[in-house]
Amino acid sequence: MQEKAWEKEYQKPKLVTGGDEPQTSVRDFVRFLRKEEKVNLDGLRVLDLGSGGGKNSIYLAEHGALVTGMEISxxxxxxxxxxVRELELPVPSVTFLKHSIGEPYPFPDNSFDLLLDVTSSNSLDQSERAVYLKECHRVLAPHGHFFVRTLCKDGDENAKNLLKQNPGPEPETYYMPELDLFERVWSREDFLATYSPLFIIQSLEKSTQYTRFNNRSYKRNFWLAYLVKG
Ligand SMILES: C[S@@+](CC[C@H](N)C(=O)[O-])C[C@H]1O[C@@H](n2cnc3c(N)ncnc32)[C@H](O)[C@@H]1O
Known part of the structure; x- marks a missing residue:
């Protein structure tokens, strides 16, 4: 678990942005849920994995969902x-819990209708990832949705350079010395091999975005995956 590195990052941010707006990809996913899947957000039980400063959790709570954010920092x-206090959101609509997404979750089976992993699980190591996959499947209700945004290797020159220059201890990982952090990247095949044994892949799209780090802008690719528990 990379708690120290993330804690340091939130105390003196170099990578995460302090904005309160939800990720555009989360907005798009919520639109898809409402329009295409006819999902009613009112009372929808949501687990936000690695909820950070809470922007995605709060966005969903503002639309009527009952959100739990799980975070190590x-x-x-x-x-x-x-x-949440500033926005005066009603107390049960969003709560934040200090817990690793790579350790067994303190929730009964089928407790959530929607899981969000917005660029969080790429910080896990292999054994934590095995727990994360098993626990996500266990706590998600049948036919529940799972949105994953994660680092993509395909066509990403920055990721390829990092893998070559600063390889991490596990396959497809690199080390970022400025943050003292390891990250994992995925090819399409790799992503499918990780998630498709447990979840139905509704869609898997590549998205290119610019990440600001130490006042420089880096072009990075991300996977945006819409998954469902069968
Ligand atoms: C890139 S940030 C994204 C934050 C948030 N999902 C968002 O979109 O704003 C990754 C987040 O995952 C959290 N994280 C990393 N490893 C974690 C773990 N093992 N358990 C819980 N949270 C973790 C970090 O602290 C950080 O808040």
Whole structure:
């Protein structure tokens, strides 16, 4: 678990942006849920994995969902809770819990209708990822949805350079010395091999975005995956 590195990052941000707006890809996914899947957000039970400063959790809570954010950085959780107080959101609509997404989850089977993993699980190691996959499948209700945004290797020159220059201890990982952080990237085949044994893949799209890091802009590719528990 890379708690120390993430804690440091939230205390003195170099990578994460402090914005309160939800990820565009989360907005698009919510639109898809409502329009195409006819999902009613009112009372929808959502688990936000690695909820950070809470922007995606809060967005869903503002649309009527009952959201639990799970996060390892205490500073990020404090920030998210402060934002909830500032917005005066009703207390049960969004709560934040300090817990690793790579350790068994403190929830009964089928407790959630929707899981969000917005660029969080790429910080897990192999054994944590095995727990994450098993637990996500266990706590998601049948036919529940799962949105994953994660780092993509295909066509990403920055990812390929990092893999070559700073390889991490596990396959497809690299080390970022400025952050003291390891990250995992996925090819399409690799992503499918990881998720498709447990989830139905509704869609898997590549999206290119610019990430700001240490006041420089890097072109990075991300997978945006819409999954369902069969
Ligand atoms: C790139 S940030 C994304 C935050 C948030 N999902 C968003 O879209 O704003 C990755 C987040 O995952 C959290 N994280 C990393 N490893 C974690 C773990 N093992 N358990 C819980 N959270 C974790 C980090 O602290 C960080 O908040």
């Amino acid at each position: 205490s500073t990020a959780i404090e920030k998210a809770r402060a934002r």
